[in-house]
Amino acid sequence: EPEVTQTPSHQVTQMGQEVILRCVPISNHLYFYWYRQILGQKVEFLVSFYNNEISEKSEIFDDQFSVERPDGSNFTLKIRSTKLEDSAMYFCAGQGAANYGYTFGSGTRLTVV
Amino acid sequence: QKEVEQNSGPLSVPEGAIASLNCTYSDRGSQSFFWYRQYSGKSPELIMSIYSNGDKEDGRFTAQLNKASQYVSLLIRDSQPSDSATYLCAVGYSSASKIIFGSGTRLSIRP
Numbered sequence: 001e002p003e004v005t006q007t008p009s010h011q012v013t014q015m016g017q018e019v020i021l022r023c024v025p026i027s028n029h030l031y032f033y034w035y036r037q038i039l040g041q042k043v044e045f046l047v048s049f050y051n052n053e054i055s056e057k058s059e060i061f062d063d064q065f066s067v068e069r070p071d072g073s074n075f076t077l078k079i080r081s082t083k084l085e086d087s088a089m090y091f092c093a094g095q096g097a098a099n100y101g102y103t104f105g106s107g108t109r110l111t112v113v
Numbered sequence: 114q115k116e117v118e119q120n121s122g123p124l125s126v127p128e129g130a131i132a133s134l135n136c137t138y139s140d141r142g143s144q145s146f147f148w149y150r151q152y153s154g155k156s157p158e159l160i161m162s163i164y165s166n167g168d169k170e171d172g173r174f175t176a177q178l179n180k181a182s183q184y185v186s187l188l189i190r191d192s193q194p195s196d197s198a199t200y201l202c203a204v205g206y207s208s209a210s211k212i213i214f215g216s217g218t219r220l221s222i223r224p
Binding site: 012033035041042043044045048056058089093099100101102103104106107 | 144145147148155156157158159162164201203205210211212213214215216217
């Protein structure tokens with residue numbers, strides 16, 4: 001069964017550093033999302049991406065966040081200057097058609113120290 | 114503010130019994146409804162989707178939707194220890210839009 005692949009599985013970074021989280025979506029998916037989950041809390045929407053541009057973003061997705069699809073297949077989520085409160089699991093998800101359920105990647109655990 | 118509400122649990126159910134999980138949502142315009150299972154430290158895994166009023170069955174799982182009451186439920190028949198996990202209710206508001214997750218209900222199946 002096709003999978004959404006995320007790398008790295010765990011990233012530890014110092015506060016103020018930039019991190020790049022990577023996602024390889026399922027090839028026939030059209031809609032893409034990044035979510036995060038702080039330990040013990042809800043899965044929270046960050047940003048959606050369709051047709052090579054951001055279609056929606058949450059209040060969390062401020063100027064320190066950016067998302068790109070540099071080579072037409074892989075996705076990256078960049079956090080420019082990490083804060084302690086950015087520590088969370090970050091999930092990439094894809095959707096084959098509107099209104100379908102998402103397929104989530106295995107996640108990247110980001111720890112900011 | 115669109116909200117999805119779930120009882121956090123834990124809900125403890127004996128092995129072989131029916132587990133019943135409930136969810137309410139705030140926006141009457143919601144169009145799509147999902148149940149995800151999340152094991153500790155893992156990503157959410159889609160187990161059911163439902164789009165119209167009534168019941169939808171898939172193996173041991175039945176999803177129920179009542180749009181008038183803004184209520185979604187998940188029944189798990191013949192509960193197994195491997196069903197012990199957190200169950201996330203999620204709601205979509207329009208096509209190709211984000212889905213909003215509830216905080217999840219922790220389910221524990223006791224042998």
